Amino acid sequence: MKKKIPVIVVSGFLGSGKTTFLRYLLKESNKKFGLIINEFGDVGIDGDLIKSCDKCDESEDDCVIELNNGCLCCTVQDDFVPSIKALLEFNPPIESIIIETSGLALPIPLIQALNWPEIRSSIYLDVVVGIVNGESMLNGSPINDLNKITKQYNETDKIDHNATIDELFEEQLEVSDIVLVSRSDILNDDQFDVVKNKIQGSLNSSTPVLKSKNGKIDLNYLFDFNFKKETYKEFLTEEHDHNHVELVSDSFKLNYFLEKNDFEKEMSKILDELNILRIKGRIWIPNKSLPLQIQIVGKKINTWFEEAPNNCWRPNDNAGLELVIISFDEKSIQTFNKKIKEKFKILSDPKIAI
């Protein structure tokens, strides 16, 4: 059985900093990415910038697919699904797919399209990143050049919706698991806080809002799909500039488990109460031949049954869980641990293996 591939969706208005962020991500990661880039008017520019980031092998240009002739959410059947299928057939196999949407695309239909029968067993939506131009947001608007956006609208061949800028922005934020504020290098700490409060105020939630400086973010390990506690520990002990995001991580190996539906139900209650950014791992459930894979970003829970590597940890009695958890505070991690022990089932005496 093939492994499901994570999909990262990056949204943000024209000039918000999506390409800059993607170039950084591609350079930092050792993963083989496939990209779908949706742009208008200035055909090919973003794609060329991505291809020239020294990560893309010229012979493998095909792993960057540019969709220039319509708004991504309005061309799902014609362009989007076939592009995902083409990336899934790529050789050597792609390990992760990134979709850069234009700010004109409504992200919800796009995200729903990832669930189309033809592709849904091969991919899962890992994280939605919303990019906001911090400088223009400080000046009161998420966009820096209304004329350019209007031109972008007019130049788009196929666009079936006519959502306003406010509606588009609201939906972009609503579906984002994390929001990156670009141009944070030119904002001071107070200005960043103003922007962050504006975004969290309009979201009416605690979705993480993080600084991005020329694409660089503190959380590059968030996009590293290696399931290794050491990676996080290393990151957490590294020296960073004084105002980086404070994070704590931990990992659990326990003899507790829950059935898939019960896990999703309990976990969504736990996530509502705690300040957790990321959880990855797997759960072994008695009488199930494959472990349940867990991928959580913010409040978004993804689970599916899939084989685990031969050399990974396995619990006694095929009942247990292995999770890596990243949070903004130690207390959330402790409470998380306590809640698992309260809410999850246990077959044998609990033993913390590490």
Ligand SMILES: Nc1nc2c(ncn2[C@@H]2O[C@H](COP(=O)(O)OP(=O)(O)OP(=O)(O)O)[C@@H](O)[C@H]2O)c(=O)[nH]1
């Ligand atoms: N100072 C500064 N400039 C940035 C930052 N992020 C992006 N820029 C600049 O802003 C401009 C637009 O950035 P892009 O990454 O191309 O933005 P985009 O969202 O991909 O734009 P479109 O493809 O046109 O939608 C470029 O000149 C970038 O160099 C940042 O964090 N700080």
